[in-house]
Amino acid sequence: MRRIEFIRFLTFIFLAQVSLASWAQQALTWGQNRLVSPQVNQDNTVTFRLLAPEAQKVQVTGDFLPTRKTQTPNGAYDAPGVADMTKDAKGVWSFTSTALSPELYTYNIIVDGVQVTDPLNVYSIRDITSVFNVFMIDGGKDGLYQVSKVPHGTVSKVWYDSPTAGLLRRCTVYTPAGYETGAEKYPVLYLLHGIGGDENAWSELGRAAQIMDNLIAQGKAKPMIVVMTNGNISQEACPGETSEGFKVPSMMLPKTMDGHFEQAFPDIIKFVENTYRVEKDKGHRAIAGLSMGGFHSLFISINNPDTFDYVGLFSAAVDRGQQGGIQSIYEDRNRKIDRLFAKRPKLFWIGMGKTDFLYKSNKDLRDYLDSKGYKYTYLETEGGHVWRNWRIYLSEFVPQLFK
Incomplete structure (x- = not known):
């Protein structure tokens, strides 16, 4: 038997065993x-x-x-x-x-x-x-991750035009309970995922909708709209839900941390403010993200110091930019941080796990903020670069917004 035929034979046997085991599992049920x-x-x-x-x-x-x-x-x-x-x-x-x-x-x-x-x-x-x-x-994080018997917001998958990226792109949008029947204008939190993730990450693994529903119902957070973007600017949307069909997911995507996402971010702000009932000023905008999303949140905010009054960095990859691309976005970081703090943001929030591989780079960032006397909020938790921490950070960050 030739080698390739032998490999196919072994693969067939393994798949047959798995199929038989799956059938047996069902039969028992x-x-x-x-x-x-x-x-x-x-x-x-x-x-x-x-x-x-x-x-x-x-x-x-x-x-x-x-x-x-x-x-x-x-x-x-x-x-x-x-x-x-x-x-x-x-x-x-x-x-x-x-x-x-x-x-x-x-x-x-x-x-x-x-x-x-x-x-x-x-x-x-x-x-x-x-x-x-x-x-x-x-009971996780005081029960915030559960679907409770409270008024529920709406989670929508929304397409918008990004002329800067040259793509029709998708984001996930949470609108709080009562949005559809009211006339009130809301503040907006732009919530960004990590590398390899997409616009589904925060609503699925992050339990963002459940956290928002529960915090708002408990009176611990102001009702707000949460826009969960796709931070991979070369993608239309998450894998399997684009014009490319069932493309194999990959972490190695072009233009993820090279300035193109930051450059195109005003497109989504414009879309949100033209589509939803929102307040359109710095005091009613927040941006936060985990890992790569924290990297994006930092550089979007410091390159646009008049846009966000609230910034959250969750295990942020603050010094992991790619080479090439639009390097002017990442140049003179500390000077841009100075310019942001000169505008007196209401909240600059950092969360980090004690064993996170990005701990040192965030410590260096905090050392710079301390050296300049800039006010920020810091939360250090057990563990590393994991969703367990990012759900905690979201739960702690949201109640401090739009006060």
Whole structure:
């Protein structure tokens, strides 16, 4: 048998085993002995199960496990931990976690070295190039991540023209409860995602709509419109929902951090202010973002010091600009920061995890702000460059806006 035919044969066998295992999972759910995974137990431990009698090794990996360091060409990163599952006499593999804190968690199953989604869990989210299952321990960040019985805002996928980018592009827009039936004008928060993400990231993994609904209902935040942009200026929208069809997602996109997104940002402000009932002045505009989005938020704000009174940097990649592009956007950073603070912004907010790989660059930024006596708010949390922190930062940042 030739090598290529042998590889195809092995691939066929593996896919057949996975298909058979998936059918077996479904068959168990139709019977009286329903197999459940994940199962959140009363003590907040979580049990994962998979029927795979022919598998040699099954593991679970996720952000509910202790992190492990993974070395890449760009440095060491915190990666989700891995735990071995055990097989019973019926071929069911299982693992029960320790008691978990309230939070939204992501995970995958690894079957004989191949990472797959849990066939018993219909809840999954794509993050960049990977698909993860999700589960929640209720009560995360004081219950802000849950769908509560409160008035709900509307989340829309909206297309707008960006003449600067030469594209019709999409953003996600949250309008607060009562927007459709009222006449009030609202302030706007422009909320930006990280590298490899898109306009769906904050509404899906970030739980932005739930956080906004709950904060507004509790009277902890002013009703506002939240515009979640696509920070990849070469894209029309998220992968699979553009004129390019089902293109394979990638982190390596052109023009992500080379000045073109910052240059085109006025296009979306113009669209929002021509389309929605919003206040159109600096005191009613905020911009914030995570990682790459924090990088964009910093440089958009300092290049446009009369545009935003509120700036939020969440684990911001403040010194990671690409070479080429429009370098004038990134030149003279400190001089531009001086110019921004001369305009007396109402809030300059920085959030950072203690083990984040971007900690030092943000410390250098804070050292400069301190040396000039500029007022800013800083929150340091446990952990690293993870969604768990970014949801916390959004929950802490929003109540301080538009006071």
